[in-house]
Ligand code: SIN
């Protein structure tokens with residue numbers, strides 16, 4: 001390996017794919033932690049099970065969600081918000097373990113955002129056919145911090161657009177262990193996930209799980 005392949009960071013340059021100014025795909029970045037990550041997700045969902053939330057417009061989302069960390073993203077008829085309490089249980093969300101927090105901090109640093117301190121982790125579960133329409137992540141109080149998105153399980157087509165909904169979105173195939181970070185000039189980029197194709201993943205079966213780490217407050 002030559003020095004410029006690593007250029008002082010932990011991930012070889014070959015595994016870092018710039019998507020746009022401020023947006024970086026880190027191929028396989030979460031792979032080394034896969035076993036511990038899946039165990040952490042099991043423990044979280046035992047306490048705060050996946051549920052399909054209702055949008056303010058009254059539609060049930062195809063993606064099932066839960067959260068860990070001090071704040072969780074929720075939607076219901078009254079709108080989108082971050083809440084310290086799981087509305088299903090009335091209890092605080094499960095803790096964000098150091099493993100999860102450090103993975104997010106390290107990925108952010110690799111992508112050029114040192115000092116990321118996430119206080120929210122939204123966990124999305126996609127089954128075949130589930131999708132997420134193009135949207136911006138803009139419920140966070142301070143958009144100075146990036147979003148760190150970890151993909152596990154079945155591959156997905158990630159849509160990454162521009163700052164306007166009508167900007168043409170690039171399509172990127174994300175596989176188990178890939179991490180995408182977007183911040184700075186890309187922080188409010190529209191993004192989404194195409195309907196999940198059927199398949200079988202060795203560790204997760206016919207599911208994709210995505211974690212997005214955010215600084216909500
Ligand atoms: C999200 O935008 O919250 C999810 C993105 C993904 O599932 O890759």
Ligand code: FE2
Nearest residue numbers: 135136137191
């Ligand atoms: Fe998002």
